[in-house]
Amino acid sequence: MLSFATVVLSCVFGMSAVAAESGGCTVNDVELNQGDIFTYTLNITEPEDKISEINVSIFYDPYCLKIIPDKISIPVFTSARCSYEFDGEIRFNAVNTTNGYDLTQGGTAIEVPFEILDGVKDTNITFTISEIYGLENDTSLTDYDTNVTIELGEPDKVVNPPNIAELESEISQQESLREQRSSNEFLTWTVICVVIGVIALAVVAVLLLKLNKRRQFLS
Numbered sequence: 111m112l113s114f115a116t117v118v119l120s121c122v123f124g125m126s127a128v129a130a131e132s133g134g135c136t137v138n139d140v141e142l143n144q145g146d147i148f149t150y151t152l153n154i155t156e157p158e159d160k161i162s163e164i165n166v167s168i169f170y171d172p173y174c175l176k177i178i179p180d181k182i183s184i185p186v187f188t189s190a191r192c193s194y195e196f197d198g199e200i201r202f203n204a205v206n207t208t209n210g211y212d213l214t215q216g217g218t219a220i221e222v223p224f225e226i227l228d229g230v231k232d233t234n235i236t237f238t239i240s241e242i243y244g245l246e247n248d249t250s251l252t253d254y255d256t257n258v259t260i261e262l263g264e265p266d267k268v269v270n271p272p273n274i275a276e277l278e279s280e281i282s283q284q285e286s287l288r289e290q291r292s293s294n295e296f297l298t299w300t301v302i303c304v305v306i307g308v309i310a311l312a313v314v315a316v317l318l319l320k321l322n323k324r325r326q327f328l329s
Contacts, residue, residue: 111225125328129203129280132235133165133238135226135230135231135232135233136174136220136231136232136233137150137224137226137232137233137234137235138235138258138259139262140260142226142228142260142262143226144228144229144230145198145225145226145228146224146225146226146262147178147223147224147225147226147262147263147264147321148192148223148224148226148239148260148261148262148263149221149222149223149224149260149261149263149264149265149316150168150221150222150223150224150235150259150260151218151220151221151222151258151261151265152166152168152218152220152221152237152252152256153179153215153216153217153219153256153258153259153305154213154216154218154219154233154255154256155213155217155247155254155255155256155257155273156214156216156253156254156255157213157244157248157251157253157254158214158244158251158254159210159214159244159245159246159251160210160211160212160213160214160245160246161187161207161210161211161213161218161242161243161244161245161251162206162207162208162210162243162244162245162248163203163204163206163241163242163243164187164203164204164211164219164239164241164242164243165201165202165203165242166201166202166219166220166237166238166239166240167199167200167201167237167240168200168201168222168235168236168237169198169199169235169236169237169238170198170199170200170224170233170234170235171198171233171234171242172197172198173227173228174226174230174233175224175225175226175227175230175233175235176183176224176225176227177194177200177222177223177224177320178223178224178225178264179194180268180270181223181264181265181268181270182194182200182220182221182222182223182268183218183220183221183267183269183270183272184202184204184219184220184221184269185218185221185267185269185270186213186217186218187202187204187211187219187220187222188204188205189204190202190203191203191204192205192220192270197199197273198279200222202220205250207245207260208230209245210244210245213254217258221262221265223264223265231307235258235260237256237258239256256300258314263316264270283290305326316321
């Protein structure tokens with residue numbers, strides 16, 4: 111006859127085997143399955159002022175999770191720029207110093223859909239808010255709360271901001287053009303200065319030649 115302990119251990123190992131076979135895993139302690147698509151939502155609640163600027167980074171394990179970039183949603187920070195070219199990191203920045211972003215009653219900062227890769231058992235997603243400024247006093251906000259939710263499926267409404275990599279490429283091209291114009295202007299002014307210098311030397315040479323002839327004549 112089997113002992114009670116043997117029966118319990120058999121049940122525990124049996125449940126673990128079933129979970130392993132079914133591809134069960136956890137993301138931030140939320141039970142999901144390999145192959146699931148879920149949305150990671152970062153909410154900001156009750157800041158003391160409207161937000162004029164914010165910088166957020168979200169960190170994940172790229173060997174466990176795959177982002178779905180065309181479904182990233184930033185519904186409140188409508189002028190945000192988002193970058194996801196860094197392995198294991200998503201960055202977004204938003205600036206509105208005219209009207210600010212009103213999250214004083216709470217709101218969603220960003221929604222990121224992920225797909226869980228095969229073989230994943232446990233993984234975590236974390237975030238940092240490196241900068242967050244108030245509109246009224248243009249000072250760093252400290253009195254606000256955040257919370258995170260993880261739900262199956264993609265965001266209901268996608269507000270997908272332009273990719274910051276594309277914006278940086280445009281800025282880089284503009285800076286390159288400015289540098290080229292600046293270089294051309296420098297070259298132009300250098301040529302002008304050289305010409306003026308040559309003319310000045312020629313005038314001095316002519317004057318010295320005339321002065322020398324005059325001295326010879328007087329002598």
